[in-house]
Amino acid sequence: MTARVPPPSTTIETEVAIVGAGFGGLCMAIKLLEAGRKNFVILEKAMEVGGTWRDNQYPGAACDVQSHMYSYSFAPKADWSQRYPGWREIQDYILDVTKRYGLRPFIRFGQEVTGAEFLQDEGRWKITTRNGDVILARHWVLASGPLHVPAVPDIPGLKDFKGKIFHSAQWDHSYDLNGKNVASIGTGGSAVQYLPEIAPKVNKLHVFQRTAAWVIPRDMRKYSDFSKKLFAAVPLMRKLHRARLYWTNESRVWPIFNPPLARALQKLATLFIRAQVKDPELARKLTPDYTIGCKRVLISNVYFPTFNRDNVELVTDGIREVREHSIVGKDGVERPVDCIVLGTGFVVDPRVYMKDFKLTGRDGHNLAQDWARAPEAYLGMTVSGYPNLFQLVGPGTALGHNSIIFMIEAQVHYIIQAMKEMEARGAAYVDVKPEVQRAFNADVQKNLKNSVWSTGCQSWYQTADGVNFTIWPWSTWRFWLRTRKVKAEEYEWVSLPTQKTRKAPQKVAA
Numbered sequence: 236m237t238a239r240v241p242p243p244s245t246t247i248e249t250e251v252a253i254v255g256a257g258f259g260g261l262c263m264a265i266k267l268l269e270a271g272r273k274n275f276v277i278l279e280k281a282m283e284v285g286g287t288w289r290d291n292q293y294p295g296a297a298c299d300v301q302s303h304m305y306s307y308s309f310a311p312k313a314d315w316s317q318r319y320p321g322w323r324e325i326q327d328y329i330l331d332v333t334k335r336y337g338l339r340p341f342i343r344f345g346q347e348v349t350g351a352e353f354l355q356d357e358g359r360w361k362i363t364t365r366n367g368d369v370i371l372a373r374h375w376v377l378a379s380g381p382l383h384v385p386a387v388p389d390i391p392g393l394k395d396f397k398g399k400i401f402h403s404a405q406w407d408h409s410y411d412l413n414g415k416n417v418a419s420i421g422t423g424g425s426a427v428q429y430l431p432e433i434a435p436k437v438n439k440l441h442v443f444q445r446t447a448a449w450v451i452p453r454d455m456r457k458y459s460d461f462s463k464k465l466f467a468a469v470p471l472m473r474k475l476h477r478a479r480l481y482w483t484n485e486s487r488v489w490p491i492f493n494p495p496l497a498r499a500l501q502k503l504a505t506l507f508i509r510a511q512v513k514d515p516e517l518a519r520k521l522t523p524d525y526t527i528g529c530k531r532v533l534i535s536n537v538y539f540p541t542f543n544r545d546n547v548e549l550v551t552d553g554i555r556e557v558r559e560h561s562i563v564g565k566d567g568v569e570r571p572v573d574c575i576v577l578g579t580g581f582v583v584d585p586r587v588y589m590k591d592f593k594l595t596g597r598d599g600h601n602l603a604q605d606w607a608r609a610p611e612a613y614l615g616m617t618v619s620g621y622p623n624l625f626q627l628v629g630p631g632t633a634l635g636h637n638s639i640i641f642m643i644e645a646q647v648h649y650i651i652q653a654m655k656e657m658e659a660r661g662a663a664y665v666d667v668k669p670e671v672q673r674a675f676n677a678d679v680q681k682n683l684k685n686s687v688w689s690t691g692c693q694s695w696y697q698t699a700d701g702v703n704f705t706i707w708p709w710s711t712w713r714f715w716l717r718t719r720k721v722k723a724e725e726y727e728w729v730s731l732p733t734q735k736t737r738k739a740p741q742k743v744a745a
């Protein structure tokens with residue numbers, strides 16, 4: 236028998252390596268091209284672009300931000316079909332943008348980045364992939380996404396379940412749910428969307444809820460043909476529409492920073508539950524016990540009515556164990572099930588999902604150690620000790636009230652500026668000053684204290700120790716303002732001797 240010889244690994248040299256081909260990575264690529272920079276590569280572990288919208292194809296999967304806002308400002312689509320787009324329309328948009336900007340030749344699919352080391356003498360990164368390839372890059376843009384690793388709960392017996400089991404982000408469409416007894420674990424953003432879709436098909440649906448979610452009405456309107464034609468013919472109308480959506484979303488910041496106002500809105504949200512759920516006891520169980528906005532607020536007109544169905548059961552006592560063909564609740568009841576759907580969300584903490592990902596910066600910096608307390612960065616992008624590494628949607632830049640694509644565009648603008656500034660200064664690398672990062676994060680944490688996110692709930696915005704490391708705690712226009720210009724004095728710009736020597740690098744004046 237002949238042994239299989241693995242293909243030889245390759246080394247690629249490039250100016251910019253982008254990791255991830257979702258909204259973030261693709262935006263970075265487009266803006267590099269627009270800046271006349273073609274020397275870059277996108278490394279994507281999957282076999283298609285799209286990130287979130289390639290993976291999350293569960294029934295009912297849709298965006299909670301309006302279509303005209305949840306799209307690039309520079310690549311408008313006049314004919315969005317409805318206010319809130321479904322996954323397929325978003326993914327089609329991403330595929331179209333990828334084609335329109337000619338991005339495919341720059342993407343290397345099936346390339347999962349597994350580690351990176353900053354080569355200080357050379358002022359560049361050595362990035363390694365699972366199949367052994369090496370990418371040597373001056374700049375590295377990590378656009379690996381905030382929500383892409385499915386979280387699987389640690390429930391006794393789950394591994395031994397003999398029926399069908401899948402996570403919402405890995406929906407098995409070949410499995411026919413018709414007439415099956417199904418258990419759904421979790422009542423977060425994805426479950427709220429797929430439960431109403433599957434309930435009419437299945438024989439029995441047991442919904443295991445750990446924490447109830449605040450769910451408010453969704454604007455279900457479709458755009459008329461007239462609106463679509465108008466948006467196409469008069470771009471100003473589309474821009475005004477987008478601006479209105481932007482400011483409507485921004486107005487949600489008031490209750491976020493004014494918990495008493497949030498509690499007033501909560502009364503309306505409570506009435507919404509009571510109006511939609513027939514059984515008062517069931518309505519009570521579906522009403523959260525934390526301030527609205529503390530966890531992500533979800534939108535749906537069809538979620539609560541799902542529980543009025545005779546074949547749907549809400550279980551709030553928790554799960555004791557999973558057996559080969561059933562789930563035993565903490566209420567002692569054994570429920571036979573054919574299929575378990577894990578609507579259990581994603582691993583958000585990068586220290587958990589990057590635990591096998593070795594990341595070494597300058598002067599022996601090690602990300603696992605630097606982030607021992609919680610992940611943090613400056614403006615969600617740069618981390619002191621990791622020069623020329625930029626993150627998109629990094630720590631402290633996720634949103635609960637508006638489109639993340641707005642933040643991504645602002646970040647990409649900033650990163651390209653930093654690259655240009657580095658070249659103008661003849662520097663080989665740029666590193667944010669530790670005191671700048673510290674002061675910024677102290678400010679973020681101070682501001683979070685007065686917000687609705689600090690009213691006592693446990694959410695995926697926080698580490699296990701309760702540190703909120705995900706959310707941008709101000710209006711998004713403030714992020715936009717702060718990212719207009721790179722403040723040179725906040726960074727250390729380091730040049731290398733032209734000849735490769737072991738001499739210490741020279742600092743360039745700020």
Ligand SMILES: Cc1cc2nc3c(=O)[nH]c(=O)nc-3n(C[C@H](O)[C@H](O)[C@H](O)COP(=O)(O)OP(=O)(O)OC[C@H]3O[C@@H](n4cnc5c(N)ncnc54)[C@H](O)[C@@H]3O)c2cc1C
Nearest residue numbers: 255257258259279280286287298299300347348379380639
């Ligand atoms: C179900 C769901 C609903 C959502 N709804 C909303 C919403 O309503 N509004 C909103 O603003 N946001 C929402 N989000 C958040 C969403 O992730 C962002 O809006 C947006 O998609 C982020 O884009 P991204 O490019 O940063 O990340 P992603 O879309 O996650 O793309 C990251 C890409 O990086 C790749 N990748 C990851 N690790 C590696 C690696 N090591 N090597 C190579 N490639 C890698 C992934 O395969 C993926 O293609 C939702 C997310 C989910 C999961």
